[in-house]
């Protein structure tokens with residue numbers, strides 16, 4: 417039996433799946449209702465808003481209603497979570513005036 421120091425490490429490509437392979441594998445475990453959006457976001461074809469949406473839905477175990485009830489108010493995505501009207505979100509333009517006019 418060879419000593420541990422005598423064994424050759426396997427080439428990385430044989431032991432580490434590519435990101436695409438990991439995404440495809442994960443997509444198989446994403447519920448059908450969120451799979452398309454997950455695949456779009458994971459491939460960079462979704463908008464940032466859509467990526468946040470699927471992230472929050474995944475975070476809540478694919479329970480969309482739970483996203484609405486999320487109590488993690490310190491999460492950086494809390495103010496941006498989907499499926500909720502954010503009346504309390506601060507406007508980026510509190511004066512309401514258009515800078516260009």
Ligand code: SF4
Pocket residue numbers: 471472473475476483486487488491492493494495497
């Ligand atoms: S806002 Fe809530 S649901 Fe969205 S990622 Fe944060 S903790 Fe999860």
